[in-house]
Amino acid sequence: MYERDFQELTDAVSDLLGAPATLEDRDFRLVAFAAQHGDLDPVRLGSILRRGSDARVRAWFESFGIARATVPLRTPADPVAGTKARLCLPARHRGVTYGYLWLLDEGEIGLDDPRLGAAMELAAESGAKLAASPSRALEGLLSAAQEERAAAAAMLAGHPLAGTAYAVLYAPGAQIPAGVLGTGDVLVLRAAEARETAARLGVIAGVSGPRRGFALAREALEEAKFAHRVARTVSGPVAAWADLGPYRMLTALPEPDPAVAPLLDPAHAALRETVETYLDEAGNAQRTAAALTIHRQTLYYRLGRVTALTGLDLDSGADRLLLHTSLKAARLRGAQDR
Template identity: 40%
Template sequence: MDLQEIAENAADLLHAPATLEDRDFHLVAYAPHGDTIDPVRMESILHRRATDAVRTRFERHGIARATGPVRIPADTSVGQLGRLCLPVRWNNVTYGYLWLLDDQERITSTEAARAMPLCERAGHLMARQARERDDLGWKVADLLSAHPDTRTQAATELTEAAAPDPPFTVAVLRTPSPEPLNPWLLPHSALTTVWQRDHVLVLPQTAARTTVDRARRLLEERNAPVQAGVYSPCLTLDHVHEGWLRARVAARAAAPGETRDWTTLGVLRLLRTAGDEALAQTTQTRGTEQLLKHPDLTETARTYLDLAGNVQKTAQALNIHRQTLYHRLRRIEELTSLTLTNGQDRLTLHLALTLSPHLDQPTQARDS
């Protein structure tokens, strides 16, 4: 019997709509019984979680510590019907709650007692799944290890644990929130972990886009900006480590609220090849460092080079007169000691300006 079947059996047994949620009030399963519904149940089903206000209101009744049924009275101010809460526990640990809409209090204590074995079964399943997901999370973290032997062992164990079929997509979501994603809210095929402050997902390629979007929304609900990067395909679990390194670069290059794919990065792929200080030493000169101290000239140079040296389009993009643009270009050449009509000089400047916003290490004086 799975968790959905438990919710359905409880609804049939107690003749009331049932909702099974984890201890963080995320929806696990639900079963209708008649047409009875209220805003709390509707919110949980539509958004797959109860609101923080609902959680606070219900927890005031001591449900987190309860070992038996708890009656939650109606609250007409918010349209909430009365309901019965059956704690879902295993080995004296609460893993969730089985809710029955029962505004008329038709469910007797005897009937509620008959449903408690269902809650015990649900608690056992939720405890086991929590352990399995924790174990998988550790194995996914081992896939990202710097030690090849550890990665090989993790790939073998995940394959034996019925990991999803390849090819895989690796996604990295960056946010200030360190709290791991709730695995109940993601598909079972999604392997997740937190590694080096990144939320990392290993997904079947066919389901990657919708799952990454779902994970992003869950993190954004914490009022934290999300930078996301993806890489695919990883043909085997042995390729996940490199996929993670590339997805990290894509997330690093993404703006808050944006998802970048490794294939769209162009020259920013160089961020994968070396550390920031080494890249700065390689791409910056004394002249480009001087230019970076002048924001208007830096923006002008970057726009001019991004538009392939088209004066008319650059002036329009910057909303300045052509003569002003020519004056700025001469000033750029003076500061950098580079000639904008020379292809190699243009490449040097364009590379320096493209990489500089993504380099975390402060630059030192370079050779000109």
């Protein structure tokens, strides 16, 4: 019923104005499109095939003020990109733009056309449905405002995931699979299916631990984001919070220990790589030299320089632990900053 309603509204606008119509949400993801009669321009063809538009196309249309518009407006043709002129009907609800109905009319519909009143009513209905859609409710669940999270949880009370264990995936660049609750870079799905789904996305992804109750979705997202940083810097391409082991403790570490800070200078990248590999190999010089493809004497020289630079004793278990955790935390902070 959810998708059919959008399709019916899009068809109704297309029939009313006599032009092909496309409904996209405010992130330019395709929601529905009316039957096409005539030539497709590259932008519309791409939107249909990829279920969305790329960043350059979005920037082009947004430059004409569509996100702030409250009435129909026109975007011109772009001969360079092969984009035809369009009529845009903003799909708004309670003063917020939730999407756009596009008419590929090539300038034939005037902005004073009397049919536009009825068309804008259909656009407003589309906006209301977009505002109430699960993906918009998910955005509310992830909000910093407690009252917004509570309202969103109430909207999703009847969702199939409301009564089962779920996990949150953080996967920038992923295309949200059909039937999966998601918005932007975030997906929410059954905990039992999370890792398998993440592996199929084809991008680096982090998976939270399981949760019950949508009120905990924001907490789960923080786990998923941290797991994503570990996947980027250590494990890749998928990391799950449940498997991070000691990396979980790094979330609570403050800025680098003063003793380790000099080693984090870019000028000492080779020393940092050497000692981190040495610690990863449990202090085994033979394995470390082989992993770095250096002579063992070179290894000992570099380790001596690390000791001189930091004042830490690599024969001390406590100093090793401090250095190892500090280096891993620095890696994760670097991934967060990129």
